[in-house]
Every structure is written in structure tokens, then in C-alpha cells.
Amino acid sequence: MEISCPQAATFELEPWRDLNGMIVMVTGASSGLGWELCMNLAKSGCRIIASARRTDRLKVLCDKINNMDVQENEGEARNHQVLAVAVELDVSADGPTIKESVGKAWEVFGRIDVLINNAGITGPIPNPLDLSEEDWDKVFKTNIKGSWLVAKYVCLQMRAFNHYFVLVNQAGSVINISSITGLQRTYSHGSLAYASSKSSLNTLTKVMAMELGKNKIRVNSICPGLFNSEITAGLMQKKGIEKVVSKVFPLREIGTIDPALTSLVRYLIHGSSYYVTGNIFIVDAGYSLLGVPLYSSL
Numbered sequence: 598m599e600i601s602c603p604q605a606a607t608f609e610l611e612p613w614r615d616l617n618g619m620i621v622m623v624t625g626a627s628s629g630l631g632w633e634l635c636m637n638l639a640k641s642g643c644r645i646i647a648s649a650r651r652t653d654r655l656k657v658l659c660d661k662i663n664n665m666d667v668q669e670n671e672g673e674a675r676n677h678q679v680l681a682v683a684v685e686l687d688v689s690a691d692g693p694t695i696k697e698s699v700g701k702a703w704e705v706f707g708r709i710d711v712l713i714n715n716a717g718i719t720g721p722i723p724n725p726l727d728l729s730e731e732d733w734d735k736v737f738k739t740n741i742k743g744s745w746l747v748a749k750y751v752c753l754q755m756r757a758f759n760h761y762f763v764l765v766n767q768a769g770s771v772i773n774i775s776s777i778t779g780l781q782r783t784y785s786h787g788s789l790a791y792a793s794s795k796s797s798l799n800t801l802t803k804v805m806a807m808e809l810g811k812n813k814i815r816v817n818s819i820c821p822g823l824f825n826s827e828i829t830a831g832l833m834q835k836k837g838i839e840k841v842v843s844k845v846f847p848l849r850e851i852g853t854i855d856p857a858l859t860s861l862v863r864y865l866i867h868g869s870s871y872y873v874t875g876n877i878f879i880v881d882a883g884y885s886l887l888g889v890p891l892y893s894s895l
């Protein structure tokens with residue numbers, strides 16, 4: 598069902614293909630979307646701060662990026678430079694702990710240009726009456742409070758840094774990875790905590806964009822539809838999923854993270870998007886337009 602992008606050749610025309618020198622921190626980099634984003638952005642010339650709790654996986658990812666063949670790198674060749682560094686970060690930790698981890702992340706390359714708030718969990722997906730308070734709190738701590746706290750400590754540094762380098766036209770870009778479940782379009786059974794948290798994340802995006810515009814920090818959300826990852830592994834293996842997709846999805850396909858998602862992420866990192874903030878971008882092959890739930894809470 599996965600297809601490659603037939604327009605790959607036209608990417609030559611896109612200035613955001615080359616993001617040489619941009620420093621990007623990605624949370625939840627140890628698997629799925631976060632992992633793929635790190636790989637793709639490193640190829641475009643970004644330097645990566647990969648964070649998550651499973652540091653063994655982050656080490657594998659960083660080794661892969663740091664040993665990447667120069668030909669694989671679409672940005673300017675930068676032999677022998679460290680391109681990716683792992684920083685342990687539990688986004689559900691308390692403020693001071695997150696502040697300390699963000700401090701370490703900032704020190705790695707001396708600044709952070711872009712934060713991709715990608716870490717997220719669905720949690721168990723029972724009926725609202727069976728959902729435990731503990732599970733609700735876990736989902737909210739990770740998906741919304743964690744996203745806010747990481748953004749808060751990164752943006753405080755961005756704001757201070759920009760204060761000393763006033764010639765920099767943009768101080769930073771924050772990209773929150775939300776979900777189509779957070780839109781008022783389609784809801785799935787069992788998604789109470791997850792959908793509520795992602796909806797809050799979209800609100801957080803808009804309010805932070807409004808407040809931080811004067812500091813030249815842009816904040817946008819991306820709501821992915823269905824992509825292959827640990828979180829969707831069960832759903833992807835369901836019998837008949839391909840048939841459902843080929844009948845229900847307007848574009849009749851499940852895209853691959855690269856380039857379906859990475860192309861938009863690259864744009865939001867690049868200066869071409871300097872006038873774009875407070876937006877909720879939907880990347881789902883049009884699926885959520887129908888308002889028909891698939892099986893899971895995603």
C-alpha cells in the first residue's frame with residue numbers, strides 16, 4: 598500500500614531541500630515518526646539533537662546519522678562533523694528536570710533553531726467510563742504538559758539568544774506533532790484522553806504562536822493521519838486495512854513518512870515559511886474529511 602512520491606524530481610525546485618546548518622531538536626526520536634524525521638533532516642544538512650527515554654535506540658540512530666555516507670547527504674557535504682547527538686529526556690518529568698535536559702540539549706551545538714515536539718502516547722483506549730485517572734494523567738502529562746514544558750524551556754533560550762543576535766530574522770520554529778484526532782473532524786472509540794490532549798495541543802500551538810510572534814518564534818502544528826510506527830503497528834496489521842484505505846481515503850493510499858510528512862516539516866523549518874505561524878496542517882491523504890473513524894484512537 599505504501600507508495601513512493603511520483604513527483605520526487607520536482608523536489609529539486611524546493612529551497613527547503615537544503616537546510617544546511619539548522620539545528621533541530623526532536624523529541625520522541627527513538628522510533629516511528631521521530632526517528633524518520635531525524636534521518637531525513639540530517640540528510641538535508643540539519644544537525645540533530647535526538648531525545649527520548651530509550652537512549653540505547655537514540656545511540657543507534659545517532660551512529661547511523663554520524664556514519665552516513667556523504668552521497669546520502671543532500672545538504673552540503675560536511676565530512677567528519679558530528680551531525681547527531683542523543684539527549685535523554687522524559688517529557689512527562691517535572692519542570693526542573695525538563696529544564697535541565699533542555700539546557701543540556703542547547704549546549705550540544707550552542708543553540709537550537711527548531712524544536713519538533715513529537716513525543717506522544719495513545720495510552721489505553723477504553724470507554725470514558727472505564728478510563729482510569731492515572732491513564733488520563735499519563736496521556737496528558739506526555740502529550741500536552743510535556744510539549745508545553747519542553748517548548749517553554751527551549752523558547753526561553755531562543756528568546757534570550759535572539760536578544761543578543763538581533764539581526765537574525767527568525768529566532769525559532771516550534772513544530773508540534775498533533776493528530777487528526779485533535780481536530781473537530783473525526784473521533785474514534787476509546788480516544789477520550791488522546792483526542793482531548795491533541796486538541797489541547799492545537800490550542801497550545803495557536804496561543805503560543807500569538808504570544809511568541811513578537812519574539813520571531815513561529816509555532817505550528819502538524820496533524821498526521823495514518824503512518825507506519827510503533828503506535829499504529831496493531832492497526833496496520835488489521836485484516837482488510839488496505840481495502841479500507843483504497844475505498845475510504847480520498848487519495849487512496851497510506852503515504853510514507855518520507856516524503857509525505859518530511860516535506861512539510863522541511864518547509865516549516867526553512868526561512869521560506871517565515872510568515873507562517875499558528876497553523877494546524879493536516880497531512881492525512883484527505884481521510885479526516887469524511888469523518889469516518891478507522892479502528893484505533895489515532
Ligand SMILES: NC(=O)c1ccc[n+]([C@@H]2O[C@H](COP(=O)([O-])OP(=O)(O)OC[C@H]3O[C@@H](n4cnc5c(N)ncnc54)[C@H](OP(=O)(O)O)[C@@H]3O)[C@@H](O)[C@H]2O)c1
Nearest residue numbers: 625627628629630650651687688716717823824826827828
Ligand atoms: N503514526 C501515526 O500514524 C500518527 C498519527 C497521528 C499522530 N501521531 C503522533 O506522532 C507522534 C509520534 O508517534 P509515532 O507514531 O512515531 O509513535 P511511536 O513509534 O510510538 O513513537 C513515540 C515516541 O514518543 C516517545 N515518547 C513517549 N513517551 C515519552 C516520554 N514520556 N518522554 C519522551 N519521549 C516519549 C517514544 O520514545 P521513548 O519510549 O524512547 O521515550 C517514541 O520515540 C505522537 O505524538 C503521535 O501522537 C502519529
